Amino acid sequence: MKPGTLKSRRGGIEEEASGSGGGGEYSFPLAPARREYCWSSGLLKAVVALVILMGGVIIGLAASSANYYSSTSTSTSVWGSAALSSSSMPAEAAAAAAAASVAASNNDDGDDDNNGAAATGRGSSHHQKKKLKMSPRAQGLLLDFRGFVDPGPPWGHSMSDPELFWRASMVPRAEEYPFQRVPKVAFLFLTRGPLPFAPLWERFFRGHEGLFSVYVHALPGYAGRYRRSSPFHGRQIPSREVSWGSITLVDAEKRLLANALLDWSNQRFVLVSESCVPVFNFRTVYEYLVNSAHSYVESYNIDVPQCAGRYNPAMAPEVMEEQWRKGSEWFELSRELAVDVVADQRYYALFRRHCTPSCYPDEHYIPTYLHLRHGARNANRTVTWVDWAATTAGFVAAIRNNGTRCLYNGKPTTVCYLFARKFAPSALGTLLNLTTTILDF
Numbered sequence: 001m002k003p004g005t006l007k008s009r010r011g012g013i014e015e016e017a018s019g020s021g022g023g024g025e026y027s028f029p030l031a032p033a034r035r036e037y038c039w040s041s042g043l044l045k046a047v048v049a050l051v052i053l054m055g056g057v058i059i060g061l062a063a064s065s066a067n068y069y070s071s072t073s074t075s076t077s078v079w080g081s082a083a084l085s086s087s088s089m090p091a092e093a094a095a096a097a098a099a100a101s102v103a104a105s106n107n108d109d110g111d112d113d114n115n116g117a118a119a120t121g122r123g124s125s126h127h128q129k130k131k132l133k134m135s136p137r138a139q140g141l142l143l144d145f146r147g148f149v150d151p152g153p154p155w156g157h158s159m160s161d162p163e164l165f166w167r168a169s170m171v172p173r174a175e176e177y178p179f180q181r182v183p184k185v186a187f188l189f190l191t192r193g194p195l196p197f198a199p200l201w202e203r204f205f206r207g208h209e210g211l212f213s214v215y216v217h218a219l220p221g222y223a224g225r226y227r228r229s230s231p232f233h234g235r236q237i238p239s240r241e242v243s244w245g246s247i248t249l250v251d252a253e254k255r256l257l258a259n260a261l262l263d264w265s266n267q268r269f270v271l272v273s274e275s276c277v278p279v280f281n282f283r284t285v286y287e288y289l290v291n292s293a294h295s296y297v298e299s300y301n302i303d304v305p306q307c308a309g310r311y312n313p314a315m316a317p318e319v320m321e322e323q324w325r326k327g328s329e330w331f332e333l334s335r336e337l338a339v340d341v342v343a344d345q346r347y348y349a350l351f352r353r354h355c356t357p358s359c360y361p362d363e364h365y366i367p368t369y370l371h372l373r374h375g376a377r378n379a380n381r382t383v384t385w386v387d388w389a390a391t392t393a394g395f396v397a398a399i400r401n402n403g404t405r406c407l408y409n410g411k412p413t414t415v416c417y418l419f420a421r422k423f424a425p426s427a428l429g430t431l432l433n434l435t436t437t438i439l440d441f
């Protein structure tokens with residue numbers, strides 16, 4: 001699954017030298033050809049048959065090992081003490097337990113008006129008491145390949161963070177996907193509550209269904225209200241308290257990544273905030289990210305107290321002083337790197353312990369981790385412009401092209417930033433007016 005080897009990726013880049021670009025430069029937008037999200041029925045049947053076969057094997061094993069489960073069902077069971085504690089539990093249910101984590105999050109035709117509020121606040125302590133009660137629908141999902149590939153709206157699953165991160169860190173070994181996979185860009189909104197620029201984003205996404213997915217991490221108890229047709233409707237993930245500047249911010253980022261990883265079609269992962277807006281149209285953003293050989297995580301080390309000065313020697317030898325990095329929290333990651341960030345426990349534990357104020361894990365953990373493990377796959381720059389100034393049409397135009405160049409897949413381009421923050425909510429009207437002119441969406 002390295003860039004360029006995706007079996008079902010869209011057929012190449014249509015290199016139209018639109019506008020002033022040309023020569024050896026990338027110019028955007030590059031028109032994506034829309035493709036149907038279709039399922040190969042022959043393959044699907046074969047897979048369903050295989051799954052049924054596997055199900056039979058599991059049921060057989062479960063039945064023959066019922067005594068084992070009943071005698072070892074202590075609280076150390078990964079399913080929680082209640083999950084497999086009853087020897088009278090039907091064998092089918094035991095088999096279904098294997099799919100519980102998938103099934104629990106798959107309820108896409110339910111009434112998702114609550115937008116995830118009902119699912120917030122559930123943690124690992126509750127998880128210990130969790131009863132494994134499979135609805136007929138959930139049991140059916142054991143055999144539902146499509147539900148496995150895309151578990152649907154993210155609200156309401158009851159996985160704890162360790163369960164979620166473990167589940168999300170799975171990677172297929174087979175080189176080809178047994179379904180038509182159109183890569184999607186996952187937009188991860190890290191917010192305290194309302195999304196003042198939702199109307200702008202809705203316009204940005206309009207007409208591109210199937211090429212993106214949205215995940216929102218708000219504070220527990222906050223329930224955003226969106227029209228049913230909105231891309232934000234039902235996209236709030238089960239959340240936890242976040243205190244800015246602490247490791248809980250990294251936890252929230254990992255939670256967003258992990259929820260998005262459950263959808264196997266998500267290929268690129270962008271973290272955005274409530275003050276963040278797109279400065280190009282969807283086609284440009286999509287092609288830029290999906291065809292990029294690099295991820296966009298700012299990463300640098302300069303000898304000032306706010307950067308090198310935050311390094312804690314207690315992190316050696318895992319993280320040496322010269323390996324320490326800093327960068328903007330607003331990352332863009334490929335699927336491969338996102339999986340590794342979610343799976344990492346070693347460096348995460350180190351940062352949790354040794355990066356406390358005035359060290360801020362959200363500015364150091366991912367840049368340092370990528371430098372250590374995946375340096376060559378990072379562009380070391382961010383695609384999210386940050387400015388605290390007021391916004392004008394000229395300002396947005398300058399972010400789109402301020403005359404400087406950056407490298408994209410090794411070639412110079414003037415398109416360096418795809419998103420911008422910190423915009424004040426009052427800028428919404430101005431920005432909406434810009435969609436028909438500069439922004440072009």
Ligand SMILES: *[C@@H]1O[C@H](CO)[C@@H](O)[C@H](O)[C@H]1NC(C)=O
Nearest residue numbers: 294371375376377378379380
């Ligand atoms: C980013 O930095 C790493 C070192 O961490 C380096 O190996 C890599 O080549 C840099 N990426 C680019 C695109 O220059």
Ligand SMILES: *[C@@H]1O[C@H](CO)[C@@H](O)[C@H](O)[C@H]1NC(C)=O
Nearest residue numbers: 385398401402403404405416
């Ligand atoms: C353009 O943006 C870059 C990156 O932030 C900045 O370093 C540079 O000074 C800007 N150039 C102009 C002409 O504003």
Ligand SMILES: *[C@@H]1O[C@H](CO)[C@@H](O)[C@H](O)[C@H]1NC(C)=O
Nearest residue numbers: 427428429430431432433434
């Ligand atoms: C947006 O455009 C409309 C129509 O041209 C204009 O009346 C309105 O004042 C503009 N709003 C802002 C915030 O610029």
